[in-house]
Amino acid sequence: MPKRGTDCLTILPTYRCTAACSNCCFGSHPWVEGRIPQSEILRYIREAAQFQTLSLVVFSGGECFLLEEDLIEAVALATRLGLATRCVTNGFWATSERTAMRKLEPLLDAGLSEINFSTGDNHSEYVSLDNILYGSYAAKKLGIGIAVMIELTDTRKVTRETLLQHPLHQRFFGTNRELNEFIVESPWIAMDEAATNVEYDPAHYLNKNNVHTKSGCSSILSTIVATPQRELFSCCGITSQQIPEVKLGSLDQHSILDMYEDASNDxxxxxxxxxxxxxxxxxxxxxxxxxxxxxxxxxxxxxxxxxxxxxxxxxxxxxxxxxxxxxxxxxxxxxxxxxxx
Ligand code: SF4
Ligand code: SF4
Known part of the structure; x- marks a missing residue:
């Protein structure tokens, strides 16, 4: 057993997604083939649960809700092993209040702790903001934790205020800005070097005047990530696929514990x-x-x-x-x- 362990296993079961956002960090879209077989997803969860430090399993993607029943089974296994769980989704399935409840109820029964919705200018070209609010409301009613991540760029239209002023927010959460504390705005970065559509407020750029405010990376070695190619990474960074140094190896050839042990001495x-x-x-x-x-x-x-x-x-x-x-x-x-x- 390693002396230090990871806190979080993130599983990217597939890069397939119902959306095709420009600058998606994984180049996801509806025509991407392939996923991690279910038996392997369950094996990764069992193996990572051997870390005494592990407390959370995250299902992301691509779009993890495309796994349907398999997602419920994986959440249930993590719950039985005493782990909290989070699903990260674009909310494509939350097309009405009733549909959102129907999707989330079996996940609640399986023990789902938290759901994160991703939205913003790029996401909302494919998934309406209505879905984010139907999904958030259903999660709130069921007692599932909520977070809403919004793309942050200088020229965006969708902001925190867009969601808070949305008629469905007013209907479901009233006028007291209830969702406000669950919203995080995070820089949306240009994955394609030719991209010119991602600009930020100058205040967000790193320089010698603000570098003292920056913290250590909270993900490296505390989150490990299993990808659809069945490779293990040592962080959940959105550029991690472009950084060979954070790739730990093949999940088909090595155990998670061995790969982590090697990385933790780097x-x-x-x-x-x-x-x-x-x-x-x-x-x-x-x-x-x-x-x-x-x-x-x-x-x-x-x-x-x-x-x-x-x-x-x-x-x-x-x-x-x-x-x-x-x-x-x-x-x-x-x-x-x-x-x-
Ligand atoms: S919803 Fe997320 S995973 Fe899907 S294409 Fe957009 S950024 Fe990529
Ligand atoms: S790419 Fe990975 S290691 Fe680098 S800052 Fe992002 S999360 Fe941390």
Whole structure:
């Protein structure tokens, strides 16, 4: 049993989705083939449950509701193993109050703890905001936890206020902005380098004036992710598929526990957890002032992708990481203490 373990297993059962949002981090759309076989999904849950630290199983995608009965079975297994569960969805199935209740009731019976709805300008081209509100209302009535993630860009039309002022919000939640505390606006990033439609308020861009406000990555080594290709990743970052260093290996060839044990000794992953990519990149720029990092990135995972890909940053990290190793290891041991033997 590893001394340190992960807190969360995220399963991406398929990249197939009912939507085809531009800049989807997985390039999902309705014609994507393939999914993780159900027997493997259940095996991953059983295997990850051996970590004493594991508390949550997340089902995302693509669109996890396309699994239908299999999703209910997987949620029920995680619940029997004492784990909380979360489904991340675009809400395509919540076409009315009654339909949303019918979809969520069996998941509630299986033990579903929380549902996250994704929406925003791109999502709402495929799934109406009505669905997000029907789904949120049904979840609230059933006592399932709710979160609503909204794409954040400079030029967007769909905002927190759009949802709060929506007639269905007024009808279901009244005028007291009840959904407000469950809404998170998160930068929507350009996955396609040619994309020009993703711009942010200048205040969101990383630079030397705000880098001190950035935190360590809360996902690396605390969330492991199983992909439809049956590969395991060491974080749930939206750019993780473009970062070979966070891929741990094939779930067909290695056990989750072994892959995690190997990854948990990787210094750069510990450093990411302690300081985050923003501070690492800023630190590297002190050694090489030609590193171009300021006012380019709004999302932590964008900065991380740059950190792993930029030759100048990589060179500085290779040459000077020993300057910070003791400090980072000490902070990491406090951040993620070992389980008692
Ligand atoms: S709903 Fe989510 S998974 Fe589906 S295409 Fe849009 S961003 Fe991708
Ligand atoms: S910052 Fe890096 S390590 Fe953390 S979640 Fe994003 S891609 Fe993964």
């Amino acid at each position: 210094f750069i992953k510990m450093w990411l957890a302690v300081d985050g990519p923003e501070k690492i990149v800023a630190w590297a720029s002190q050694f090489d002032s030609s590193i171009e990092w300021e006012n380019r990135f709004a999302h932590q995972c964008e900065t991380c992708q740059f950190m792993f890909h930029d030759a100048k940053v990589k060179k500085v990290v290779r040459e000077y990481y020993k300057d910070v190793i003791h400090d980072v290891l000490l902070k990491y041991s406090m951040l993620r203490p070992s389980a008692p033997s």
